[in-house]
Structure formats: C-alpha cells, structure tokens
Amino acid sequence: MSTPVQSPENPSGHESTQDVATYDVEATQAKWLERWDALDLFRADDAVALSGEKPTYYALTMFPYPSGDLHMGHAEVMALHDVVARYKKFRGFEVLNPMGWDSFGLPAENAAIKRDEHPAVYTYANIETQYDSFKKYGLAFDWNRRLHTSDPEYYRWTQWLFLKFREQGLAYRKNSPVNWCPNDQTVLANEQVLGDGTCERCGAEVTKKELTQWYFKTTHYAQELLDCLDDLQDNWIAKVANAQRNWIGRSEGAHVSFDVAGHEPIKVFTTRPDTLPGATFMVVAADAKLAASLVTDAQRPALEAYLDEVKKASDIDRLATDRPKTGVDLGVTATNPLTGAQIPVWASDYVLADYGTGAIMAVPAHDERDREFAEKFGLPVVSVYDEDAAYDKAAEISSAIAKIEASGHGEGTINYRLRDWLLSRQRYWGAPIPIIHCPVDGEVAVPEDQLPVVLPELSGAALKPKGTSPLGGATEWVNVACPTCGGPAQRDTDTMDTFVDSSWYFFRYLSPNDDTQAFDPALAEAWGPVDFYLGGDEHAVLHLLYSRFFTKALRDMGLITWDEPFSSYLSQGKVINNGKKMSKSLGNGINLGEQIEKFGVDAVRLTLVFASPPEDNIDWADVSPEASLKFIKRAWRLAGDVTSSPGIDPASGDVALRRVTHKTIHECADLLERHRFNVVVARTMELVNATRKAIDNPSIGGADAAVREAVEAVAILLSLVTPYAAEEMWELLGHAPSVAQAAWPTVDEALLVDDTVTAVVQIQGKVRGRLEVSPSISEADLEAAALADPAVQRALEGKTVRKVIVRAPKLVNIVAG
RNA sequence: GCCCCCGUAGCCCAACCGGCAGAGGCAGCCGCCUUAAAAGCGGCACAGUGUGGGUUCGAGCCCCACCGGGGGCACCA
Incomplete structure (x- = not known):
C-alpha cells in the first residue's frame, strides 16, 4: 500500500524527495478497481442524450472475438481508445462508450468438436475471462450495455434485420459459382478470400463450387458507398478509404x-x-x-x-x-x-x-x-x-x-468490381437464417413473433464439418409446419456469416435490452452516428464496408436519418516483436498478462500510447515498459511534494511554470483532437520535468500555487493513459472521489503568450542575428530593429538591401546583394 | 501494371499556415547523491531530413522524377 509522505488534508511541509515511500502498483490497482466499481463513472445517460442538455459523443472500438484472453493487440487498441473516451468526457460530452463480444464464429465451434462440448461453453468462459481482464485494464466502458452476438436476445434482431432486408429486396437467394473453403467446409464471401486465393480465416486454398446461397445486395449501394468516401476521407485514415475505393472498383x-x-x-x-x-x-x-x-x-x-x-x-x-x-x-x-x-x-x-x-x-x-x-x-x-x-x-x-x-x-x-455479399454459411455457431422452405409456398419467412429461431442444441462430433450445415442433422428442429399453408416444410439449415452480427452491433448498444425492437430510433438520433471508431486494418474492407451497407439499408427503411455509421475512423498499428509478427512458431510472443504483472496496467498502457502515432506498428523491442513505470513514479512523486491546499488561487504562483502548464493543456487539447496521443504523453513528460524543477527550486518549492496547478494538470492528462496512478495523484492532491470526474482545466489565453520572443534575422535565408522582442511588435518596428542590429549591419556592409520580408514577431529575412 | 501511405540522430519518434531542424523517450557516456549499490537528481554527445531537380526571399513541409519500405486492387476488359 502506498504511503504518501504527508496526508493531503494535513500538509506537512516535507520538501525532501528522499525517504519517499515507493509507489505500490499492485495495491493501487486493487484499491481503485474496487472504488471504480462502486462509482459507475462511465454510465451513458440516455435521458441526457435525448434532452440535448449536453452534446453527445459516441466512442466505439471494435469488440473482440472471445478466443482466449486479451492479448497485446487488444491492449493497444483499448489503451488508445480509452484516451479518446476519457478526453471527451472531460470536455463536457455525454459519452457513450460501450463494449461487448462478437461471440459467434468458428474457433468456438472447432474447440467444441475437439473437446466434445457445446460451443457456448468455450465462448462464454472466454468472455468472462476477457471481461475480468478488461476491468483490470481500467477502461472507461459503460458495462451496463454489454452485449454478446451469440445471445438469442441479440440474434433475434439479426434475424429480424435479415427478414426486413429481404422485404426490401436486399436479401435474396441465387445459384452461382461460389468460393468454398475446403478446410472450414463452408462458402465464403469475396471479401473473405485474400488476394492470393486463400481463406482469410484459415489460409486454405479456396476453390469454386456451384451452390444456391443467400446474398445481401451490397451492389445496390455501390455508387453511394463510393461517393460517401469523399465526405469521410478527411476523418478516415487514408489507406482504409483507398482500400474501399479499390474494392468497389468503379x-x-x-x-x-x-x-x-x-x-x-x-x-x-x-x-x-x-x-x-x-x-x-x-x-x-x-x-x-x-x-x-x-x-x-x-x-x-x-x-x-x-x-x-x-x-x-x-x-x-x-x-x-x-x-x-x-x-x-x-x-x-x-x-x-x-x-x-x-x-x-x-x-x-x-x-x-x-x-x-x-x-x-x-x-x-x-x-x-x-x-x-x-x-x-x-x-x-x-x-x-x-x-x-x-x-x-x-x-x-x-x-x-x-x-x-x-x-x-x-x-x-x-x-463495379464489388459483388453482392454471400452471407450463408454451412456451419453451426451463427444465427440461423429465419426462412422455411415449403414445397407448396417456396421460401417463407419465419413470422416475426416466432423469432428468434433458436439454434438446436448440438455439440461435439455433431458439429463436424461435412460440407452441409450441421443444422441439417437436427431433424426435429429442421422439420416444421409451413407458416403459410401449415403443411410439412423444412427450416433453412445455413447460418449467417458472423460479419452480419457485427454489421449492426453499434446500433444494438443504443438499447441493448430492448425486447421490442432491434434498437430505439430516437436513441439512434440522439447518439448516432459513431463519432470515433477505432479498429484494425484487417477490417478495412470487410466489417467497415458491411456496416456501411447496413446503415444505408436501415436509412432507406426509415429507421435512421444519417448515411454513414462512422464519422471518423482510425486503425491502429500492430504490436510486433523484433521486426516480426508475434507468433507461436517464432516463439516471440509477448504475453500481456506477464507484462501487466511485471510493470502494472498503467505502465503497459503508457508504453503502448507513447510508442508511436496510433496507426504505426509498435515493435516491443523498441519500447520500454520499465521506463514507463519510472516515469509514472516520477509523476506520482510530484503529488506528494505539493504542500498547498486544494482550491488555492494559482494566480499567485510562479508565472514561468504557469505558462508551461497552460501551454501544455492548450496544445494537448489540439493533439488529442488530432489523435497524436504519443505527443500528448511527450508534452505531459515535459510538464512533469518543468514541475520537478520548480519544486526543487528553493525560490519556488512545493508550496507554490503554480506547482499545485501544474500537478493537477498532470493528473488530469495522465488519467487519459494511466488511470490508476492519476487517481492516486488526485487523491494525494486532496480531491475525491475520482479524477475522471475532474473538469478539464481552463486555459488562460494570457499565459500562452510570452513576454518576449526570439525573432530571427536572416540574410539570404541564413540566420545572422537574434532579437528579443515583444510578441506584439509591429512589422515596421521589427524591420527597423533588425536593420539596426550591429551584427546584421556588419553582414550587410557593402551590400544593397533589395527586399525585406518580415513575419512578426518571429522572423526577418533580408535579401541583399 | 494501377492506386494510397511513409522515408528526420544508433533506435522509437516531434517539428503549427513553407520561417532558427529537435520536443519527449530508449540505448550510450559523464557527474551528483550513497560506505556501496539500487532508486533519484543533473549534464553531454549524436542527424541537416532517402536521392536528383524545380518553385520560393526562405523547403523536412509544395511540385516533378527516381530509390527504398508498407498497404490495397489486379488477366477486372
């Protein structure tokens, strides 16, 4: 347990940095995990969103597939995402920041076959493991909105959407040569076949088969999907917009x-x-x-x-x-x-x-x-x-x-090169296609009041891929009465591509427990579209294109008013090790749990955020979680050295330090809007360095009001990345209950301007002199001062001044000859 | 072959509207503190921006060509 030198309520006036108790990572994590749970800090309030009393911000990051525990890749994307979500809360937005699980899919099915159990066992056990890891990782999610796409309460609405799309002519069945993965024993969409003709999931060589399959009519929106990219491209990472353009291939x-x-x-x-x-x-x-x-x-x-x-x-x-x-x-x-x-x-x-x-x-x-x-x-x-x-x-x-x-x-x-989306799959662990085939009436939709069509209970060997859907083996489930004529009929035995589930999950987060509709259109209007979406490049074409298609279809059904689901999109790089992708065969994997064990959550998060711009790859060999932890302790120690009381007027404090503080806050706000999170950390480090110097300077010291102002700013900035240490600092500073509820510091514009600035005097573009001038100096005065400068005059001897370019207050360039 | 992005110290990376190339960090070196070490503190050094042209008073930034790396599409008519 950490023991600060003095309690914040009773500042002792200790100025020495020696004998400082060490920062206890484990104890701090345990302490705040418990407090956060009680505070429920990040609950998104629908009433606030609907009333419009605050601006809303929908922050979204791709939900994980529950295969095992979280790994380094998750750690990076979540750390980056959390910076945005927490920052927007500070800036007064009502933030919707949900998380859930994309929990249908093949790995669970393959595990079930191997272990002779039901895929739900593997799936939901992993979800709980990941949930615990998420909690420990200190993320600002609203866990009240948690969802799993494999829950019947969720896939009921996936099925409902399928039927609605079919009514609109956007879902249909046709016979065609299709991509077939001989390993997974199922058909694949075009988007799931890589450029080299292999299966996106398992790497097997894809072959062609002539089959009757279900399709979504993505081509209906080909032109619009292309056109909207022009509007999005300022806020979408360029390579993704480019990949979609190429994929649509007009x-x-x-x-x-x-x-x-x-x-x-x-x-x-x-x-x-x-x-x-x-x-x-x-x-x-x-x-x-x-x-x-x-x-x-x-x-x-x-x-x-x-x-x-x-x-x-x-x-x-x-x-x-x-x-x-x-x-x-x-x-x-x-x-x-x-x-x-x-x-x-x-x-x-x-x-x-x-x-x-x-x-x-x-x-x-x-x-x-x-x-x-x-x-x-x-x-x-x-x-x-x-x-x-x-x-x-x-x-x-x-x-x-x-x-x-x-x-x-x-x-x-x-x-267009774009084809319709082949969505049926010959596998078990997915949403059943809610269609009944009747010899008399043909394809009949399952009536809405009979949804969901719940998966029959199959497990172990019954799930073995055999080229036709395992659902076909559940005879009692397959044979039903035709909803139209009542005669003997059979259910469609295919399930939907899991990309169908994830094409609309961001709508379900709006009203995850609504059992009367897929989502509440009023809430979609209040919260949507997603303001910030973070994910992986691998979904540049797949998930992002499909979600855009769904959004346009829902708009045309009158359920929403906007055209695009994701106003801004950023994809983070990968975490690699020693120049190579982490893999079991190379034996170069970095285990997230071990890193957290060694350095703590904060240090791992800080390392990932600071390493590089978010879209670049992070080579774990190039970064240092040790150094991150060192910095965290260094920042934390500042809080222990603040001896003034909360609420002290910073105006009486050291002006130089105040300038650094206000400039840092000002610049960080801009950097955060531009997603330059690594630079935000660098600026925070500078502020920490400047504050340390002020504390150690006998004429300023820990009692100075500017020091408190600076350290509070550090705590708030750091809370975006290292929430545990930031909470600990905030508490040391005498605040409660959580730094997440602090107000973003107000920048004093006057402190952004220095008393004097250095103006550079160039002759032919080469620096020949420097002048200390007022930031508000006029161009004429600056020019006169530059020409009067002895060093400049010496350099100009025997030359004619042809032209003087003045950019007050920073620069004068004299063209002479 | 077509399209997009990126090349800045040994390494990861900053650099606003074109205006002094360097903020932060890693690794390195030197001090201070210490009986010693760790921790902590202070300091030092390192590039002229992949190459060649151009525009400009001035280019890491804009334009052209090339080289290198990454990505998307691809017998797509």
Missing part, C-alpha cells in the same frame, strides 16, 4: 452489342469504346453459360476438353498474370458493329465469368492481354491510333460512346 466505359447470326447478340463491357474499330475477335469466359450456348457442334468437344483442363488449374495458378494464354475457337463469328467485319469468337479463362458481362471485345493492338492471345492464335491485329503520338483519350472515348449509342449497339455505362 470503371467507366460502355456496353457494346455484337450481333451473331442465329444467336442473341454478345454484349461486352469495355473501358475503351474508342478502340472498337480495332476489335478483331471476341473472347467469352470459358466457364460461362454463354460459351456453351455459342459453341458450334463441331467445336463443342474442343470446348469441353478445354473446360476440363481449366478446372484442373487451381485458383492460385489462375491468378498468375504471367501465365501463357490458352483458349478455344467457338466456331462462330460476330459482327463488329462499327466496321461490319466478321470476327471470330473464342473462349478463354483469362476472361472472368462474373465480371462485366463475362465477354470482351478483344483489341490486340491496344490491350496487352489481347495482344498475347492474338499472337498465340494468329489472330489479326488492327491499330486504331498511334500509341506514341498525342491522343486525347477522354475525348475519343466520349465521342465513341455517342457513336455507339446513335447506332443502337450499346450505351455508356459504369461497371
């Missing part, structure tokens, strides 16, 4: 139809309609239905043989751009609508079935891929323009589109 061009004798015309998408005269052949995706319907009987065996070959090639091979072109002539010709030329139609795997129309016009003169193909198969090359000469591409394209439109063979159009 391209402008035209649809052009090529007539084919005895067949529907072939429609292509092209970004280069100006090169239509050079289209000397066409290529359709070999695996598209179009190829099969175009091919002549004579060429059909060749196409089928080619298809067999293509299917053998893995996706990874297919993704290699340097692979030689292959293909087969379909035996038909199409008419180039501009030249009237009869051009052959080929099939190849370099054309993708699910992008554009699955067919292209090939212009070998101006497209490298088409050129390769033409060279390989001896097809003609017709140049449209000289690539080395000047060519107004934009103008040529728009005039080409006009020409095509006039001829009735197509129109200008916009194509």
Whole structure:
C-alpha cells in the first residue's frame, strides 16, 4: 500500500524527495478497481442524450472475438481508445462508450468438436475471462450495455434485420459459382478470400463450387458507398478509404452489342469504346453459360476438353498474370458493329465469368492481354491510333460512346468490381437464417413473433464439418409446419456469416435490452452516428464496408436519418516483436498478462500510447515498459511534494511554470483532437520535468500555487493513459472521489503568450542575428530593429538591401546583394 | 501494371499556415547523491531530413522524377 509522505488534508511541509515511500502498483490497482466499481463513472445517460442538455459523443472500438484472453493487440487498441473516451468526457460530452463480444464464429465451434462440448461453453468462459481482464485494464466502458452476438436476445434482431432486408429486396437467394473453403467446409464471401486465393480465416486454398446461397445486395449501394468516401476521407485514415475505393472498383466505359447470326447478340463491357474499330475477335469466359450456348457442334468437344483442363488449374495458378494464354475457337463469328467485319469468337479463362458481362471485345493492338492471345492464335491485329503520338483519350472515348449509342449497339455505362455479399454459411455457431422452405409456398419467412429461431442444441462430433450445415442433422428442429399453408416444410439449415452480427452491433448498444425492437430510433438520433471508431486494418474492407451497407439499408427503411455509421475512423498499428509478427512458431510472443504483472496496467498502457502515432506498428523491442513505470513514479512523486491546499488561487504562483502548464493543456487539447496521443504523453513528460524543477527550486518549492496547478494538470492528462496512478495523484492532491470526474482545466489565453520572443534575422535565408522582442511588435518596428542590429549591419556592409520580408514577431529575412 | 501511405540522430519518434531542424523517450557516456549499490537528481554527445531537380526571399513541409519500405486492387476488359 502506498504511503504518501504527508496526508493531503494535513500538509506537512516535507520538501525532501528522499525517504519517499515507493509507489505500490499492485495495491493501487486493487484499491481503485474496487472504488471504480462502486462509482459507475462511465454510465451513458440516455435521458441526457435525448434532452440535448449536453452534446453527445459516441466512442466505439471494435469488440473482440472471445478466443482466449486479451492479448497485446487488444491492449493497444483499448489503451488508445480509452484516451479518446476519457478526453471527451472531460470536455463536457455525454459519452457513450460501450463494449461487448462478437461471440459467434468458428474457433468456438472447432474447440467444441475437439473437446466434445457445446460451443457456448468455450465462448462464454472466454468472455468472462476477457471481461475480468478488461476491468483490470481500467477502461472507461459503460458495462451496463454489454452485449454478446451469440445471445438469442441479440440474434433475434439479426434475424429480424435479415427478414426486413429481404422485404426490401436486399436479401435474396441465387445459384452461382461460389468460393468454398475446403478446410472450414463452408462458402465464403469475396471479401473473405485474400488476394492470393486463400481463406482469410484459415489460409486454405479456396476453390469454386456451384451452390444456391443467400446474398445481401451490397451492389445496390455501390455508387453511394463510393461517393460517401469523399465526405469521410478527411476523418478516415487514408489507406482504409483507398482500400474501399479499390474494392468497389468503379470503371467507366460502355456496353457494346455484337450481333451473331442465329444467336442473341454478345454484349461486352469495355473501358475503351474508342478502340472498337480495332476489335478483331471476341473472347467469352470459358466457364460461362454463354460459351456453351455459342459453341458450334463441331467445336463443342474442343470446348469441353478445354473446360476440363481449366478446372484442373487451381485458383492460385489462375491468378498468375504471367501465365501463357490458352483458349478455344467457338466456331462462330460476330459482327463488329462499327466496321461490319466478321470476327471470330473464342473462349478463354483469362476472361472472368462474373465480371462485366463475362465477354470482351478483344483489341490486340491496344490491350496487352489481347495482344498475347492474338499472337498465340494468329489472330489479326488492327491499330486504331498511334500509341506514341498525342491522343486525347477522354475525348475519343466520349465521342465513341455517342457513336455507339446513335447506332443502337450499346450505351455508356459504369461497371463495379464489388459483388453482392454471400452471407450463408454451412456451419453451426451463427444465427440461423429465419426462412422455411415449403414445397407448396417456396421460401417463407419465419413470422416475426416466432423469432428468434433458436439454434438446436448440438455439440461435439455433431458439429463436424461435412460440407452441409450441421443444422441439417437436427431433424426435429429442421422439420416444421409451413407458416403459410401449415403443411410439412423444412427450416433453412445455413447460418449467417458472423460479419452480419457485427454489421449492426453499434446500433444494438443504443438499447441493448430492448425486447421490442432491434434498437430505439430516437436513441439512434440522439447518439448516432459513431463519432470515433477505432479498429484494425484487417477490417478495412470487410466489417467497415458491411456496416456501411447496413446503415444505408436501415436509412432507406426509415429507421435512421444519417448515411454513414462512422464519422471518423482510425486503425491502429500492430504490436510486433523484433521486426516480426508475434507468433507461436517464432516463439516471440509477448504475453500481456506477464507484462501487466511485471510493470502494472498503467505502465503497459503508457508504453503502448507513447510508442508511436496510433496507426504505426509498435515493435516491443523498441519500447520500454520499465521506463514507463519510472516515469509514472516520477509523476506520482510530484503529488506528494505539493504542500498547498486544494482550491488555492494559482494566480499567485510562479508565472514561468504557469505558462508551461497552460501551454501544455492548450496544445494537448489540439493533439488529442488530432489523435497524436504519443505527443500528448511527450508534452505531459515535459510538464512533469518543468514541475520537478520548480519544486526543487528553493525560490519556488512545493508550496507554490503554480506547482499545485501544474500537478493537477498532470493528473488530469495522465488519467487519459494511466488511470490508476492519476487517481492516486488526485487523491494525494486532496480531491475525491475520482479524477475522471475532474473538469478539464481552463486555459488562460494570457499565459500562452510570452513576454518576449526570439525573432530571427536572416540574410539570404541564413540566420545572422537574434532579437528579443515583444510578441506584439509591429512589422515596421521589427524591420527597423533588425536593420539596426550591429551584427546584421556588419553582414550587410557593402551590400544593397533589395527586399525585406518580415513575419512578426518571429522572423526577418533580408535579401541583399 | 494501377492506386494510397511513409522515408528526420544508433533506435522509437516531434517539428503549427513553407520561417532558427529537435520536443519527449530508449540505448550510450559523464557527474551528483550513497560506505556501496539500487532508486533519484543533473549534464553531454549524436542527424541537416532517402536521392536528383524545380518553385520560393526562405523547403523536412509544395511540385516533378527516381530509390527504398508498407498497404490495397489486379488477366477486372
């Protein structure tokens, strides 16, 4: 237990820093954990938000998946997030800062199979472990709003939203070639397949399967999802907005139809309609239905043989751009609508079935891929323009589109790379899709009053992936009466992608216990949208795009009025060790619990916040929790050396120290708004150093009113990062019950201005003299003073002053020659 | 190949609207304190901003090209 030199109520006047009791990390943590629990400091008040008596601030950080205990990555994101949440509370906002668990998902299911138990056992045990760790970590969460997406009370509304989306035409089922993870034995959304064709979750090579699956119509909002990024980008970290733009992949061009004798015309998408005269052949995706319907009987065996070959090639091979072109002539010709030329139609795997129309016009003169193909198969090359000469591409394209439109063979159009979101999964631990399949009535929605469709109790081996959903094995659960006709029918046995759960959790936090609606629209209006969202880069496209889609859909349903869920977004870097990602195989993992054990919560948090700007990676080898703890003790010791009483008027204190204090507060406020948390810590260190010097200076000392003012500022600033030590300091300073309830210090503008400032005198941009001047000096006076300066005059000897640039009060630059 | 971000002391990083390159820290060195050590306190040193041009009175900051690193997209027509 820490024993301060003197009690704050009864300042003893000890000035010595010797014999100071040591700061007891463990005891301090235990003491404040208990007090905080009783104080419930961070409860967000809906009544305040609804009344508008205070501005609201919705601070959100991505909720964790409950796999084991919290780790270094969690520690970083939570430490950073907490700075923002606590700061906004200080600034008078009613802060909503909730936390919960994204608790559906595969790891629990895999653990359940291995241990022969129910996934809920693993899930909820880990949640409790993480909850305890969160509490100990001293975070400013409103735990009254805690939620778990795997609770039936939560997924009831996930299911309700699915049904609402379906009513809006935003959820539908279709048969299509889909991504299949052979390891997890389930389909995946496009977003869950990495650039190298592997599963985002398990790393297995993803294959294609033809299946009927549920989709959300994300493409409905493609343009809006793109447009809104322009408004967001000032407050969103640039790389994430960029990643979303790339993912949406807008391209402008035209649809052009090529007539084919005895067949529907072939429609292509092209970004280069100006090169239509050079289209000397066409290529359709070999695996598209179009190829099969175009091919002549004579060429059909060749196409089928080619298809067999293509299917053998893995996706990874297919993704290699340097692979030689292959293909087969379909035996038909199409008419180039501009030249009237009869051009052959080929099939190849370099054309993708699910992008554009699955067919292209090939212009070998101006497209490298088409050129390769033409060279390989001896097809003609017709140049449209000289690539080395000047060519107004934009103008040529728009005039080409006009020409095509006039001829009735197509129109200008916009194509997106974004696909609809495949949301059904063939796994157990997720929200069941609330649909009943009836032989008479087809797809029937489960009536709202029958929600939630609760998962049947399955555990252990019954969850083993077998390519179809484990729910299919729960026959009693599957077989139900059709809600429409009452006849025998069957439940849909797929569950929803867990990204569905997390696409709307920030709405549920608004009214987490409401059993009449998914969330309260009035509270959404009062609190929303999220003002600050912090998370990981790995969700740049996945979670963030899906949540944006949900928000737009909810807006169009009239439940909310705003367009975007997250007004600002920041993603923190990773915690690495010795230049490498922490991993079991490398044996370089840093255990969070051990670090906290050794240095305490505050030191770990301080280390993470101070190490670098939030978005940069932190290499644990480059930082020093020991040093952080040293600094915390040093700051804490200041409080013990303050001998004045609370409430003393700081105006009587040392002005130099007061200046440092007020400048620090002023600058920190700006830095906090700009999320430069590492610099906030650096500024606080400076203030601590200056305060130490003042205390140790016999003519100032611990009784000076400015010292109290400075140390109180330190306690408030530090409470953003090291809440335990800050509370301890606040108490030593004679305040109660918690520093979190302190008011942010008011900055005295007069103290931000120094009596004199140093003006630099430059000649030709080189510093030649310095002047101590008043900060309010006029430009004319400063210029005169500079020219009168002996050192300057010496340097100007024999030269003519051509021009004098004055930037009062900091600088004079004399151009002479 | 296209797009985005970043290169500042040995290391992690500051630097406002273009205005004296250095705030904070780590590691290092030297003192003070101490019987000694630890803790604490004080001090020192270290770069001219990846490279080459340009704009400007003045460039780490703006523009162009290149080099290096990170990320996104990618046979996407």
